[in-house]
Amino acid sequence: MTGTLTIVGVGPGRPELITPAASAAIAHATDLIGYGPYLDRVTTLRAGQTRHASDNRVELDRARHALALACAGKQVAVVSGGDPGVFAMAAAVFEAVEAGPSAWRDLDIRVEPGVTAMLAAAAEVGAPLGGDFCAISLSDNLKSWTTIRRRLEAAAAADFVIALYNPLSKARPHQLGDAFALLRQIKPPSTVVVMVRAAGSGDVRQIITTLGDVDPDNADMRTLVLIGSTATRLIAREGKAPFVYTLRREVEGGA
Amino acid sequence: MTGTLTIVGVGPGRPELITPAASAAIAHATDLIGYGPYLDRVTTLRAGQTRHASDNRVELDRARHALALACAGKQVAVVSGGDPGVFAMAAAVFEAVEAGPSAWRDLDIRVEPGVTAMLAAAAEVGAPLGGDFCAISLSDNLKSWTTIRRRLEAAAAADFVIALYNPLSKARPHQLGDAFALLRQIKPPSTVVVMVRAAGSGDVRQIITTLGDVDPDNADMRTLVLIGSTATRLIAREGKAPFVYTLRREVEGGA
Numbered sequence: 001m002t003g004t005l006t007i008v009g010v011g012p013g014r015p016e017l018i019t020p021a022a023s024a025a026i027a028h029a030t031d032l033i034g035y036g037p038y039l040d041r042v043t044t045l046r047a048g049q050t051r052h053a054s055d056n057r058v059e060l061d062r063a064r065h066a067l068a069l070a071c072a073g074k075q076v077a078v079v080s081g082g083d084p085g086v087f088a089m090a091a092a093v094f095e096a097v098e099a100g101p102s103a104w105r106d107l108d109i110r111v112e113p114g115v116t117a118m119l120a121a122a123a124e125v126g127a128p129l130g131g132d133f134c135a136i137s138l139s140d141n142l143k144s145w146t147t148i149r150r151r152l153e154a155a156a157a158a159d160f161v162i163a164l165y166n167p168l169s170k171a172r173p174h175q176l177g178d179a180f181a182l183l184r185q186i187k188p189p190s191t192v193v194v195m196v197r198a199a200g201s202g203d204v205r206q207i208i209t210t211l212g213d214v215d216p217d218n219a220d221m222r223t224l225v226l227i228g229s230t231a232t233r234l235i236a237r238e239g240k241a242p243f244v245y246t247l248r249r250e251v252e253g254g255a
Numbered sequence: 256m257t258g259t260l261t262i263v264g265v266g267p268g269r270p271e272l273i274t275p276a277a278s279a280a281i282a283h284a285t286d287l288i289g290y291g292p293y294l295d296r297v298t299t300l301r302a303g304q305t306r307h308a309s310d311n312r313v314e315l316d317r318a319r320h321a322l323a324l325a326c327a328g329k330q331v332a333v334v335s336g337g338d339p340g341v342f343a344m345a346a347a348v349f350e351a352v353e354a355g356p357s358a359w360r361d362l363d364i365r366v367e368p369g370v371t372a373m374l375a376a377a378a379e380v381g382a383p384l385g386g387d388f389c390a391i392s393l394s395d396n397l398k399s400w401t402t403i404r405r406r407l408e409a410a411a412a413a414d415f416v417i418a419l420y421n422p423l424s425k426a427r428p429h430q431l432g433d434a435f436a437l438l439r440q441i442k443p444p445s446t447v448v449v450m451v452r453a454a455g456s457g458d459v460r461q462i463i464t465t466l467g468d469v470d471p472d473n474a475d476m477r478t479l480v481l482i483g484s485t486a487t488r489l490i491a492r493e494g495k496a497p498f499v500y501t502l503r504r505e506v507e508g509g510a
Binding site for chain 2: 011014015016017018019020021024083084085086090091092093094095097098105106109110111112113114115116119120122123124126127128129130131132133134135136137142143144147150151153154155157158159160200233235236237238243245246247248249250
């Protein structure tokens with residue numbers, strides 16, 4: 001039997017946000033590979049399925065393992081949170097393919113897209129991504145802080161809405177604060193900032209504040225941070241959190 | 256009965272990419288509002304449901320209609336392609352709320368996220384969004400071409416992967432070509448360019464080329480254009496389209 005490999009996005013958390021295509025890919029697989037908590041969330045093993053859980057830090061090893069299984073004829077699903085193409089497993093798989101044996105290039109490798117964290121976070125508060133936007137991972141495991149700074153500066157100067165993934169971790173507790181400090185040099189203190197923890201899960205927590213007031217200590221690894229453009233606005237509501245949205249049209253005098 | 260309004264993302268086309276949460280919101284609604292083709296794609300009316308089709312150019316009118324129905328006690332679903340928060344209906348609804356009667360602010364308004372076109376397009380070819388990226392709409396209906404140019408320049412100079420929505424239309428046939436010309440002044444001609452038409456539908460068509468060779472006439476309104484960073488690579492394959500992906504790590508000598 002010819003092996004296949006599908007990198008499957010299971011969305012931000014709630015089972016209701018897993019697409020039927022992703023569920024079908026998981027049900028069809030003989031071998032499931034992924035970070036333990038993701039596998040727990042999405043899989044009930046059926047007869048004939050094997051689970052290969054791993055920790056979260058060995059993406060390339062996990063990718064090679066998946067490719068080797070597919071090459072041996074298995075129907076492999078690599079299970080990834082959010083969308084597999086956005087700061088998740090898909091790029092690691094293709095990196096392994098390029099560096100690996102030529103047989104890996106001939107495999108049937110597919111990506112099943114999913115709802116990435118930034119979309120789920122935006123949906124929780126309104127429509128803050130309503131204009132042009134960019135997504136930046138603050139992790140400097142794989143790129144320099146100089147590059148991250150350069151991208152933050154460019155995004156702020158060109159007035160993009162900015163979505164920050166991987167805002168901080170135990171190993172790099174100061175990066176989100178450093179990013180806010182940099183952005184304050186370019187953007188007004190009244191700029192809307194939204195922090196959404198565990199967006200699209202059953203346990204979401206949101207903070208709506210400003211660049212002048214934001215406290216980076218309120219974020220953790222499961223937080224998605226959105227920084228508005230000059231066109232991002234709040235709609236105040238009686239006794240409820242405000243709606244946050246970005247005007248589709250330009251604002252006169254915007255940066 | 257208290258009215259509600261849900262802005263529902265139905266993804267890029269294939270029914271298998273509509274989340275169960277989006278399907279449930281549509282099934283629960285008493286009134287469905289949207290662009291005719293989207294409604295046709297996702298809805299089979301049940302008893303008690305009313306459909307309000309509209310053309311695609313009157314987003315604010317459609318938003319106001321939806322809000323008025325919800326205020327009158329209906330369970331309203333505004334159906335939007337892709338993700339409603341990304342160049343789609345959600346921002347128009349909140350714009351209407353801010354400008355409308357105060358009762359609209361008190362409504363229960365929710366957004367159901369979906370798979371936006373850029374994620375579906377990326378998944379068709381590999382993992383081109385594997386690094387930091389930005390999304391820009393080339394439509395100048397609501398913002399100036401000067402602003403679009405400034406954002407393209409900033410994104411290119413900071414070496415983001417760039418996703419272009421609304422690349423051209425009959426009313427503005429030259430914008431995609433102008434954008435490529437601008438990017439050629441900043442990025443090398445070998446930069447990977449991917450054009451995916453009708454990504455995530457049953458009728459997808461993809462072109463993988465370079466910034467030096469790309470022909471804007473191969474795009475239309477249903478095309479999503481991805482322009483690589485210096486870390487975006489092709490993996491050649493025997494007798495098949497190459498895989499396209501962006502290395503997660505920086506490339507030495509990258510822009």
